[in-house]
Amino acid sequence: MPYPEPLEALISAFERYPGIGRRSAERLSFHALRDREARGLAQAIEHAVRNTKRCSVCANIAECDPCRICADPGRDPALIAVVEEPRHVEAMERSGAFAGRYHVLMGAWNAADGTDPEHLTIAALIERLRDGGVREVILATDPDAEGEATGLLVAEAIESAIHPAPLITRLARGVPAGSSLEYLHRGILEDALEGRRPIGPPRGH
Secondary structure, eight states: OOOOOOHHHHHHHTTTTTOOHHHHHHHHHHHHOOOHHHHHHHHHHHHHHHEEEEEEOOOEESSSSSSSTTTTSEEEEEEEEEEHHHHHHHHHHHHOOEEEEEEESSSOOBEEEEEEOOGGHHHHHHHHHHHHOOOOEOOOSSSSHHHHHHHHHHHHHHHSSSSSEEEEEOOOOHHHHHOOOGGGHHHHHHHHTOOOOOOOSOOOO
């Protein structure tokens, strides 16, 4: 027997989210129906949609435009970290190690799931760089196949459009402290080997 139309519509709505298949959407839908706080969830979603916007400078999700990071005079405007998603901005901010500004691509280049280069905010990044004053662009995309392809795409776009182009760097990769080699992704090991450094002074000194 098919589900009632309102329930089927709810399942379909959950299915539209990344990483959620039919079964996960069904579980979420039944949980929402059982949960007495489901109305609160709906209100929270509506509140978030109504009261957030995209920063016109960096494309991050914010309550105001420009966002608090772009508007902060204490941040270095000449240093831009290019990230894939707003959650990556949050991760870098939690570290407290970065004092520059960001540019959010709103995704990664992945033709398999329908994300093409024109869906990303690369054109807006180029316009920021054309305004001048940026000395370094840090490619802080994920260390996976899509992230690497996206970083290369961004670098090529900058180098072909901006003359002279600012310094383009990427985050260092290596073996995380406290990790075990047997559990590391192949790409992490490859990057760690390529970026290996000598210990102590060179022999003969």
